[in-house]
Amino acid sequence: MADAEIIQLGSSGRAGRGSGTTPSAAARGLAPGKRSAGGGSAGRSKSGNRSRPRGSAAVRQAEPVEPIEPVDASDPGGVADPDEEFGPGQESDLTQEADPAQEAGPEQPATVIEDPIEAAELGTDPAIESDPPADQSEDRAENQAEDHPEDQDQGAATEPPDNPGGALNELAALLRTALAQLQNLPVDQFKDLGRDPLKTVLQLAATLGVDWQESIEEIVEFTRSRLSGQYAIDEFGFDPEFTTKVFLPIMRPLAQHWFRVEVRGIENVPTTGSALLVSNHAGTLPIDGLVLHSVVYDEIGRHVRMLGADLIFKTPYSHDFARRTGTTLACQEDAERLLASDHLVAVFPEGFKGLGKPYADRYKLQRFGRGGFVSAAVRAQVPLVPISIVGSEEIYPLIASAPTLARALGAPYFPITPLFPWFGLLGLVPLPSKWIIQFGEAITTDELPPGAADDPMVVFNVTDQVRETIQQSLYAMLMQRRSAFF
Amino acid sequence: MARVILVTGVARDLGARFARALAEDETLDVIGVDVTPPRHDLGQVSFVRADIRNPVIGKVIKARAVETVVHMAIVASPGRAGRSSMKEINVIGTMQLLAACQKADSFRKLVVQSSVSVYGASPRDPAKFTEDMSPRAQPRTGFAKDALEIESYVRGLGRRRPDVAVTTLRLANLMGAGVDSQLSRFLSLPVVPRVMGYDARLQFLHPSDAIAALLEVTRHTYRGTYNVAAPDVVSLTQALRLMGRPAVGLPQQCGPMIAGMLRQARLGDWSSDQIAALTYGRAMDTTRFVTTTGLAPRFTSREALEEFVSVSAPGLLSAQRVDQALTSVSSLLEGVRRG
Numbered sequence: 001m002a003d004a005e006i007i008q009l010g011s012s013g014r015a016g017r018g019s020g021t022t023p024s025a026a027a028r029g030l031a032p033g034k035r036s037a038g039g040g041s042a043g044r045s046k047s048g049n050r051s052r053p054r055g056s057a058a059v060r061q062a063e064p065v066e067p068i069e070p071v072d073a074s075d076p077g078g079v080a081d082p083d084e085e086f087g088p089g090q091e092s093d094l095t096q097e098a099d100p101a102q103e104a105g106p107e108q109p110a111t112v113i114e115d116p117i118e119a120a121e122l123g124t125d126p127a128i129e130s131d132p133p134a135d136q137s138e139d140r141a142e143n144q145a146e147d148h149p150e151d152q153d154q155g156a157a158t159e160p161p162d163n164p165g166g167a168l169n170e171l172a173a174l175l176r177t178a179l180a181q182l183q184n185l186p187v188d189q190f191k192d193l194g195r196d197p198l199k200t201v202l203q204l205a206a207t208l209g210v211d212w213q214e215s216i217e218e219i220v221e222f223t224r225s226r227l228s229g230q231y232a233i234d235e236f237g238f239d240p241e242f243t244t245k246v247f248l249p250i251m252r253p254l255a256q257h258w259f260r261v262e263v264r265g266i267e268n269v270p271t272t273g274s275a276l277l278v279s280n281h282a283g284t285l286p287i288d289g290l291v292l293h294s295v296v297y298d299e300i301g302r303h304v305r306m307l308g309a310d311l312i313f314k315t316p317y318s319h320d321f322a323r324r325t326g327t328t329l330a331c332q333e334d335a336e337r338l339l340a341s342d343h344l345v346a347v348f349p350e351g352f353k354g355l356g357k358p359y360a361d362r363y364k365l366q367r368f369g370r371g372g373f374v375s376a377a378v379r380a381q382v383p384l385v386p387i388s389i390v391g392s393e394e395i396y397p398l399i400a401s402a403p404t405l406a407r408a409l410g411a412p413y414f415p416i417t418p419l420f421p422w423f424g425l426l427g428l429v430p431l432p433s434k435w436i437i438q439f440g441e442a443i444t445t446d447e448l449p450p451g452a453a454d455d456p457m458v459v460f461n462v463t464d465q466v467r468e469t470i471q472q473s474l475y476a477m478l479m480q481r482r483s484a485f486f
Numbered sequence: 487m488a489r490v491i492l493v494t495g496v497a498r499d500l501g502a503r504f505a506r507a508l509a510e511d512e513t514l515d516v517i518g519v520d521v522t523p524p525r526h527d528l529g530q531v532s533f534v535r536a537d538i539r540n541p542v543i544g545k546v547i548k549a550r551a552v553e554t555v556v557h558m559a560i561v562a563s564p565g566r567a568g569r570s571s572m573k574e575i576n577v578i579g580t581m582q583l584l585a586a587c588q589k590a591d592s593f594r595k596l597v598v599q600s601s602v603s604v605y606g607a608s609p610r611d612p613a614k615f616t617e618d619m620s621p622r623a624q625p626r627t628g629f630a631k632d633a634l635e636i637e638s639y640v641r642g643l644g645r646r647r648p649d650v651a652v653t654t655l656r657l658a659n660l661m662g663a664g665v666d667s668q669l670s671r672f673l674s675l676p677v678v679p680r681v682m683g684y685d686a687r688l689q690f691l692h693p694s695d696a697i698a699a700l701l702e703v704t705r706h707t708y709r710g711t712y713n714v715a716a717p718d719v720v721s722l723t724q725a726l727r728l729m730g731r732p733a734v735g736l737p738q739q740c741g742p743m744i745a746g747m748l749r750q751a752r753l754g755d756w757s758s759d760q761i762a763a764l765t766y767g768r769a770m771d772t773t774r775f776v777t778t779t780g781l782a783p784r785f786t787s788r789e790a791l792e793e794f795v796s797v798s799a800p801g802l803l804s805a806q807r808v809d810q811a812l813t814s815v816s817s818l819l820e821g822v823r824r825g
Contacts, residue, residue, distance in 0.1 A: 220816040227808045229727030235719055235769060236613045237687050313609035313766065316683020316738060323685060323767075333612040333619070 167394065170485045171431065236305070236334070237323030243303065247325050251294035258432050259391060261291060265439040266299045268385055274339045275442065276377040277304065277346040278466050279387035280365055280474060281354035284396035284415045287430060288389050292346060293325065295437055305338050307331075307347045307373070311412065332372055339380035346387075347373045349463075356401055356413035362393035363478060365471045371456075371463040378462065379453035383442035386466050388473040391435030394484045396420065433484050436477055440469050488515040490592070491704065492552045493531070494538055494583065495520055495559030500599075500660070502526040504558065504697045508704060517550060519543065520559065538579040544586030551592040556704055557583060558599045560636065562629050563668040564755040569628075576632035577639075584643045587650075595651045597704050598640050602658050602689070602715070602770055603630035607762035613687075614771040617656075617711045628757025637711075653703045658715030658770060661690035661790040663797045668754045672764075673729050674798055679744050680722060680764070682735025687719040687767035692785035692793070702781050712778070713770035716787040722764065725791055730801030730808075738765065 222245060225231055231241045255261045269275065277296075281288060286308075293304045306322075307330035313319045328334045330347065338345045348354065353366035377384050401413035420427030443465060445452075452458040491508060495501040496518030502525070509516040509530035518524065518531040519538065536543050538559055547555070559579055564572045587593045605611070606621035625631050637654060644652040659669050669688075672678065691714060699714045726733050736744060745756040776782050785793070800806070 216816060216819045220812050220819070224808065224812050227727060227803070227812070228805050229724040231724070233687075233719065233721055233724070235687075235717075237685065237719070237721060237767065239721075310610045316681075318683075319609070319766070320683055320685040323687070328613050329610065331610075331612050333614075333616070337613065 167397075167484050170483055174432075174485065233324075236326065236328045236338075238303075238305070238326040239324045240303065243325050244297075248294055248297055251290055252298065255291045255294045255298075255435075258430070259291060259395075259435040260432075261295055261391075261435040261437055263295055263299060263437050263439075265441075266296075268439040268442050269296060269300060269302075269344070270383065270442070271300050271302065272342070274342045274380065274382045275344055275385055276335075276339065276373060276382055277344060277385045277387055277439075278373065278470070279346060279348055280363075280389055280392075280470055281348035281350045282357070282362065282389070283392040283394075283430075284355060284398050284417065285428075285430075286348070286355060287395060288392040289327075289346065289348065290325075291392075291435065292387070292389070292437065296344065302344050304346045305343045307335055307345065309351055311352070330373075332376055335373060335376035336380060339376060339382050349373055349467075352412040356398065356415070358401070359393070359397040359399055363390070363474050365467055365474070368463050368467050371459045374459045374462045374466070375453040378445045378448055378459065381446040383444050383446075384462070384466055385442045386440035386469040386473070388438045388440065388470050388477060389435065390438075390474060390477045390481060391433040391484070394433035395430035397431070431485070434481070434486055436481065438473055438477060440473055443469070488513055489554060490515045490517065490550050490552045491554045491556060492517045492519060492547060492550070493556045493558060494579075495557075496528060496531065496533065497522045497524045498558075499526070499664075499666070500693060500696060501558045502528060503693065504556070504700050505529075505531045507697055507701060508556075511705075515550075517546070517552070519546065538583045539574060541582065541586065543583055544589060547586050547590045547593065552590065553592055554595040554597070554704060555583070555587055555593065556597045556599075556700065558700075559583075560599055560601070560633070562601065562603075569755065572629075573632060576629075577635050580636045580639050584639055588643055588647055593647075593650060595704075595707065596640065596643065596653070597700065598636065598652070598654045599700065600637055600654050600656045600711075601629065601633045602656055602713075602768060603628075603759065603763070604633045604637060604656060605768060605770070606630060606759060607766050607768045609766050611766060611768060614769045615713070616771045617713055617774055623762070625759045628759055630757070630759040651707045651709050653708050654711040655699060655703060655775075656711065656713050656770065657696050657699075658689045658691040658713075660693050660696060661787070661794050662692040662694070662785065663793045665693060665794060668756070668760070670794060671754055673725060673731065673794075675731065676802065678726055678731045678733045679736055680726075680733045681738050681741060681761070683738075684765045685767070686722045686764050687769050688722060688725055688787065689715045689719050689769040690785075690787040690790045691715050691783065692790040695783035695785055698781060698784075699775070699779075702779050706779075708778055712775040713772050714775055714783070715770045715772050716783050716785060716790060717772060718786045718788060719767070719769050720787045720791055722767075727803070728791055728795050729798070730795075730804035732802050741765075 222241075225241075231239065233239045269277070277292070279288065279292060289306050289308075293306070296302060296304045303326055306325075306327040308322055308327045309330060312322045312327065313329060328338070330351075335345060335347070349368040349371075350366040351369065357364070357366060374384070396415060396417045396419075398413075398415055398417055400416040402416055403413070406412065406414040417427060419429070419431075443462065445462070448458060448462075491514055493501060493505045493508070493516060496505045497520035501518070501520070505516055505518045506527070506529040508514060509528075516531045518528055518533045519536050520533075521535065521537045523535065524533060534546055536546055546552075557580065559575065561572045561575050584596075587596065602615075603625065604621065605615045605619070606623045606625040608621075608623035610622040612619065621634075625634060640652060640654055644650065660667055661670065695716070696714065699712075702708075703712075720728075723733075741761045742758070745758075745761060749755050772783075
């Protein structure tokens with residue numbers, strides 16, 4: 001990335017902060033595809049413009065505004081401008097409302113008014129019509145005028161093809177169709193279903209694909225074996241019966257129908273012997289680990305043993321669930337023990353740094369721990385399989401992390417997403433993003449010289465290799481995908 | 487001349503059984519020591535009533551020219567005498583005994599019964615502890631702290647008397663028919679309080695396997711520390727279901743309060759490290775012992791527990807009752823499917 005770039009220190013402006021209107025070369029180099037650069041500079045330039053004489057601003061904005069307006073109005077459903085904070089769907093309504101106001105003031109430029117409150121004021125209060133909108137529109141227009149060349153500078157290549165505006169748009173469209181469907185619900189059918197709840201539950205389970213493939217007697221037999229403790233767990237607390245008969249049947253519809261996971265390169269996962277799967281980690285809650293387990297089991301019939309942070313084992317219920325489904329503590333000893341006994345082990349080296357990163361930083365791999373997973377793999381001489389998961393970032397877009405509250409709760413972050421905590425438990429429903437899980441070509445470690453596991457240089461090199469592989473294939477997949485949700 | 491072996495703590499169950507089994511060998515002269523007279527038949531063992539907290543023990547060792555000392559006078563739960571007495575027996579008793587041993591010229595070998603408690607218990611623990619690992623959360627209270635101190639005194643003796651072969655066996659929780667320990671009493675409660683949201687992994691050792699291991703290291707010389715346990719683990723949920731005991735989940739913060747109530751009701755004295763072990767679970771890797779001695783435990787944790795279940799009173803949710811309930815449910819479901 002930026003390692004070959006020469007950054008001149010103190011060439012202009014404040015050190016490390018850029019010139020105030022554009023991010024510094026260093027910041028841009030470190031953050032390929034970081035969209036917030038445009039948004040941030042827009043905010044800054046806006047406040048900067050306040051002090052300028054209005055006349056000169058008006059002169060400058062007059063030209064570039066014209067091409068912007070038709071683009072937004074004519075293409076409400078298409079790919080939105082990356083700098084827009086609101087979806088075009090909202091915009092087209094607002095511009096219509098704003099039209100009379102624009103006609104009233106002849107010297108006002110045609111513009112996009114982003115705030116619904118402003119729009120309402122424009123329509124009702126004649127006193128505001130003359131002056132303030134002009135002021136605001138000047139600022140906005142100029143921002144857009146200034147921002148556009150910048151976007152072309154950064155280039156489309158580094159920009160992941162989706163963007164927050166587009167994502168929200170699609171979500172809005174999805175919600176609208178869902179609401180429409182809700183209106184044509186057959187109410188009578190529901191009343192029928194309510195009369196015989198037991199039957200309903202059985203039918204519902206069948207339609208959801210929670211197919212036990214067993215008769216009632218077998219389900220009863222299963223319950224009997226559970227209730228009398230007649231099942232086996234391994235030394236890590238992994239309960240294969242619970243995992244295959246309860247956990248995976250619940251995960252399967254989520255993976256196949258909700259996230260519509262597309263699996264690529266499953267042939268890179270060995271069907272015998274041990275291997276270390278290394279994946280990116282995202283999505284506020286570690287749903288990606290659960291989906292990975294489900295997908296790998298359905299594809300090749302092997303359980304994936306996860307390595308988890310100690311917080312998982314400190315938290316009630318999460319401890320119980322994690323141990324039952326085969327997760328163990330991410331420590332050198334456990335990793336080596338699992339790899340020595342022919343298991344598929346999965347590790348998420350980003351840990352909470354990856355899970356709890358803000359939505360703006362999505363698909364940007366965080367630091368890969370201390371490379372302990374690599375030395376475990378090198379010592380056990382097992383291949384490393386890099387995994388890139390696309391789609392997991394959009395399930396709970398983390399807009400803020402409330403650090404004070406998180407500290408009070410003893411958590412690494414407190415997620416604030418567009419739906420959580422505002423909608424309570426409903427906010428815990430993951431957004432139905434489209435997932436792609438790509439298993440990369442295995443990186444072999446058995447050719448490394450003996451003692452390589454204790455050589456920090458070798459370990460760092462292999463760590464970087466794995467990280468780069470995952471990051472590159474993430475970018476490649478992001479370029480390919482049409483949208484986050486379809 | 488016959489080897490003279492001194493065994494401490496023979497009044498208790500495991501000590502008595504071990505000393506009796508050891509004395510069956512005619513070539514060995516076994517002396518049993520304890521403060522209280524033994525409740526069990528000691529067979530060929532000659533019993534000496536002495537207190538290891540008292541320097542008198544040194545005279546016994548010197549007078550009988552003791553060659554091997556097997557230290558089993560370690561108290562895992564406070565009982566009626568209370569925590570201070572327990573600590574005195576464990577720590578001061580070990581100090582006095584080792585001091586007496588160090589002075590004796592005939593003394594060549596020391597076998598110490600230690601416990602899995604030295605590993606503590608915390609959510610940061612690896613799945614299985616090997617002998618070289620140190621506790622992730624240093625035990626600060628109760629038996630675990632005693633066990634750590636005992637081991638440190640034993641290491642001290644090993645440094646001062648390099649000619650003495652020191653063997654420390656870290657035994658898992660004993661489980662099997664007739665075992666009366668804090669854990670077995672806990673599992674036998676009519677309704678078992680447990681920390682909700684956690685399912686501890688429990689690892690057991692059958693008393694016969696414990697005795698076999700102690701006999702092996704006493705008869706032959708293996709220097710160092712060894713974990714002794716069954717290879718597998720049983721989850722607390724599984725154990726309670728096998729016992730047929732209903733459980734009440736309580737928030738983790740209630741732990742000390744419940745421990746206090748149990749203490750008041752004389753149902754056992756639970757220190758925080760024991761509660762932690764029943765919360766997060768703990769298991770040992772026994773590879774070193776099995777490969778060095780070639781002696782694998784005959785009972786798995788599950789078999790040991792099943793043996794205990796077979797001799798204890800059936801619980802509220804015994805297998806029979808669960809069967810009845812499930813049969814009625816299945817007939818109901820069949821009816822729904824047909825109708």
